[in-house]
Amino acid sequence: MASFVTEVLAHSGRLEKEDLGTRISRLTRRVEEIKGEVCTMISKKYSEFLPSMQSAQDLVTQVDKLSEDIDLLKSRIESEVRRDLHVSTAEFTDLKQQLERDSVVLSLLKQLQQFSAAIEEYNCALTEKKYVTAAQCLEEAQKCLKLLKSRKCLDLKMLKSLSMELTIQKQNILYHLGEEWQKLIVWKFPPSKDTSNLESCLQTELHLCIEQSQKEEKTPVPPISSVLLAFSILGELQMKLKSFGQMLLKYILRPLASCPSLHAIIESQPNIIIIRFESVMTDLEHPSPSEVFAKIRLVLEMLQKQLLDLPLDTDLENEKTPKIVLAEMLGDVVWEDLSECLIKNCLVYSIPTNSSKLQQYEEVSADAPQKVIRDCRCLSVSVLFSRGNLNGLFLRLSQYILLMVNNLMTTEHKTRLITPDSKISVPDLPHPEKDEKPEVQKMSTTQYNEVVNLEPENTLDQHSFSLPTCRISESVKQLMELAYQTLLEATTSSDQCAVQLFYSVRNIFHLFHDVVPTYHKENLQKLPQLAAIHHNNCMYIAHHLLTLGHQFRSRFAPILCDGTTTFVDLVPGFRRLGTECFLGQMRAQKGELLERLSSARNFSNMDDEENYSAASKAVRQVLHQLKRLGIVWQDVLPVNIYCKAMGTLLNTAISEIIGRITALEDISTEDADRLYSLCKTVMDEGPQVFAPLSEESKNKKYQEEVPVFVPKWMPFKELMMMLQASLQEIGDRWADGKGPLAAAFSSSEVRALIRALFQNTERRAAALAKIK
Template identity: 50%
Template sequence: MMDSFVAGVLATSGKLEKEDLANKICKISRKVEDTKEGVCDMITKKYKEFLPSLQGSEELMVQLEKIAKEMDVLRNSVETEVQQNIHSSVAENAKMKQQLDKNTVILTMLGHLKEFHNAMEGFNQALAENRYVEAAKLLEKAQSVDSLKTWKTSKLPLLCALASELIVQRENFIYHLGDEWRRLATWKLPSSKEPTNPRCSLKTELKLTLHCRKDGDPGCPALLSCILQALAIQGDLHYKIKLFSQVLIKNMLKPLVVYRGLSVKVVEHSDGPVLTVEHLESDFQQEHSTPSQVYTKLLLVLKTLHAHLLDVSVGETKLSTILGELIWEELSHCIIHECLVYSIPTKSSQLENYNAVIKETKEFEGALKEMQYLQSDSTDLLKYAKDVNCHFASKKCKDVIVAARKLMTAKMHNTVRIKPETKLTLPKLPAPPGPKQQQQTLKPSFGEEQQQEEEVRLDGHRQLSSRTLCLPVCRISESVQQLMELALSTLREAVGSSTQCAMQLFFTVRNIFQLFYDVVPTYHKENLLKFPHLAAIQHNNCMYLAHHLLTLGHHFRPHLPQPLSDGITTFVDMVPSFRKLGAQCFLAQLNVQKAELLERLSSARNFSNLDDEENYTAASKAVRQVIHQLKQLGIVWQDVLPVNIYCKVMGSLLNTAISEVMAKIMMLEDISSEDGEHLHTLCQTLIEEGPLVFVPLAEERKNATYQEEVPLFVEKWITFKELVIVLRANLQEIVNRWAEGKGPLALEFSSSDMKSLVRALFQNTERRALALTKIK
């Protein structure tokens, strides 16, 4: 009874002990086992032994239901009581943990405050004793106060004061280190307002001070190392070196490279060396320094800096390495574009001597690597020097194009006379290697022709003249002749060069001619239309170039490297373009002259009513102007154009003039005897003075017959002469010259034209009618 009471009290209080629960669980377990055995026994008897046991089955069912109810009560009791205990324990533990965490945070914060105080005390003491590395580390340790900023309690006035103190002390430390750094390297620089020039650089001075401790004992290496390492710890070293490098390269290194007259002087003092920029010459020439001079000056500066300032390690890195990484790219670029580019040879024969520059560049970089300014084995500077062949070709090509353009824009009227014996001086080329050496020698042609001891035989009876395929006598611009010589010298440079160099030079020569084709007609366009003299010269220039382009590539091809020697070395494809260009230019001028001739003849009042003095004067003036124009053109062109071209051109112009005169005369419906005389006089003037433009020059008398064959060049010349005869002939003479359609008149005129002319010249009589019947 007492036990049940105690158990009930404990159960109601929610503090049932584990032993009671265990006992109940054991009892239930035993009842379950007993029930399990009973059920199994009943099932066996019911389904296996077929014994009637209904009553036993009902008792077991009642017992099973009772046990199930007790299990439910026990389960509910366990779940209720145990869960209540669990929730209570968890709440108590959470409260205790929260209190513990709060105490831990407070203790951690107090520990940080203690560390901060100790670090700041140690920092101040180390800074006072110039122990910069230790001071920098302690200052970094004091940075732990920054972690307090993330706490909820960071708004405390104490923490704000500590953060401010940390900032003040750090800035003070950096300033102190900066002051020490400035005393290591002191610059004296020209005013930024002064213009940039070599004389301005003479005011540049750099003083390197050897630091000594306060007690007077020198301790430069150790103290310098401390300053640099402290700057590195504070993250300010790279910035200081960067500022120093910018001043160094702008005010000392670059001027030494750019200006030939500048040098650097190093004067040793007790407290350190002084580097001063000085001039070597009384005046500053614009010539560029040689690579050797530049390397010597730069090494003097960099070796002095390395010996007194930069030969210090910061961590695992040398200070010279840091400076080298900052200045090398800009310095090497300056050396290349202000020195090496001007040292590239202008002739292929000088390329072998450039090996000295390559060697000097390699030694310069070797010295920098030894001082640890450079780390890489391959630099742009040495690579540029070694690629001298490519740079030579590029420089040569650039110079050639500039020179060619200058020649193309030069005045065209400065001319030279080309004669059959005039030879284009071809360079002496080495014999081509291999089987090509056995090939037949190229026959010189055009202006390149050389005198042959034996004439070439076509068969047993006929021979080629020594002047076969030679340029006829003419005048070309002196600049064009120089342009051709420039092309020859450029191709000569390609012989014996590397494949890439030869390719560049060959295509540069092609570009020269293409540039001529594009530039000259545009640049001289107005003058070529305005001045007949220049148009003729331009015609000759184009023909001269086309003439030599035929064989130019053929002459050099065997001596050039592949693939140039395989057949792509040719200029023949440009020949038609140049011939067309010269012809178009001169034809344009020829059309201008024809238009002027027709305009002058338009003032002749159609050659009608010449018995009127004013009409005759106008017609006579027009004819005289035509003759004058032809003579002036003859004076301008005869010494310039080849004789055959000159005769064709003047013949064409004269033909234009007489064709216009004939057309106007044939249009007249009534020609009086006086008009006929006047017309005869005017036409006779053309017949007498027109051929004078074909009279050869004194040195061309041997071609007199060729030039005096006027009918060969003037298509309407015979027709015009027949017209002049008709103007003074009687009807019988006209009929006789017609000769029933077989005479000279019938060869030049149609029957209808001749009948119209007869009707205009003669009155309507039986004789005229009879004569007209015979003209058929």
């Protein structure tokens, strides 16, 4: 058992010399001794059983006591020692957290001190106009503020105050830098600032200050360099150069590229470089590429020397060279608009209209801008002015093709008559060499006749596949001639030129297909003649597109002989375009015809003078409209299209009249006579609309074939017969459903007409009984 003092010391948390380790060691040794005694006892168990019984009991008592001491020690470890261990760990953790908090506070104080020092140094540098140093100090203060915000343990009001102070100081230095920039780069404009006016351009000047009066740290830096580097540090350089580049483009580069008489003059004065314009008399309407590139090069070389070729500051050694940055920034701002201006105002007017002059054009135009780019280094990459792209620019759509296509699509529709014998007026294609002719299996005349089985008198007419006689626009005729001329030129051009010319021709037809229906949309809807001409134009183009590619295939460069040099895929689109336009006009004319007939008061009560007058007027208007259309479409549409169109419209009017009359429930004798008179007018004057040819004598056969083009013509005749016939005559023409009346009307329609025309008598009943 532990002594009283030991227990007191244990409960107080302090054991003197006999600590836990000593007690555990003592118990361990005691356990080993008992273990040895137990082993000795077991070895003598069988020989000294009875004598050792008492000693075994003593050992058991000792082991039990030892076990109690061990349990007591374990409980003490679990209670007092572990409790003291937790207390010590908590105290150590608190001390560590306190130390960390103190470290964080110290770090915040250091950041605040650095922020304050950076702001003070910035103010001093700004006062001395050391803009690069001031910008660097402001950048350092920005970094300190960013670290302070990342700690998330500083007072929000303090952070807001620091942020506001930093913003104010940044705006302050930007204001000072802006004033310095305005002193270093000065624009002088006339009151109007109109760049399209030559007088205004002559009064425009750009002044660059090149005075070196400041020294920053070790290396003397020009004022403009100091300002630009400060802008770069503050992240405002790109915006400033963008503004400068836009003004440079608007007031200097673009006028130089568009006005042939305008030239740039560079004047050097003490500490100032002046760029101004002067006018030189010239007969050129558009400037030549070489002159434009020379003028632009003069300006860019000066800017490269005075503005873009800046020295590298010693404090910015890890940054990208400002010279490269400035050049790329300025190039990104001006090059896209400048290149577009060069194309529209210069290059497009210098492009030759013949590929034979292309090589000379390449030598003059392709090298000049590349040399400007290489020498001035103000444009990082120029894809536009590579030799291949200049070639492509010419071949994609030359000035001649562009202007011709534009004029042809927007010109008035002057027409010309084409016949099956009409041909495109282009030079004959060169004959291919003998070795280039494809091998064709020869066949004798006898073999041919046996295979085809055609007698000489059954051969096709020479115009079987020709376009019928009609009128087309003169502009479309010229458009096709332009396509043939361009393809003919492609046969003598280089591979790349031939490819581009071929696709230029395809683009011509794509433009026509897309532009003409939109540009002339209103007129195509209102003017029947224009719709008919447009229909003919589309069919004329589609007719030529069928064979256009095949005519030139054997003369094209090898690169175009892969089977894709065809225009056949465009044929359905053009046919559909012409058909839809003309069908739209037909629908409009049908609507007008039906609208006129709607004023006929359903052809009822013709014994009333007002009703008869209205019906007669409607019929006259219909016939007048058809005759007017006939005059408009005469000699324009092909004969078969003309007859089908007029037949369809006349058939529409007759169908409406038949429908209105057969719907009447009561027709008096006077009504029948007047209805017959109206129908007789249509019957007499209707065939006169079939006059597709200007010579009246040639139209007789078409007027005799009215039933071919007007399906309701014969029913209309039968209706007139019924209006004047007796019951017996009607029955005879019905002929038990086999007569002409039965072919024109159904039994129900005939029975309804009989009921409307005749009174209810036995004879009418007998006649109705026969109509089955």
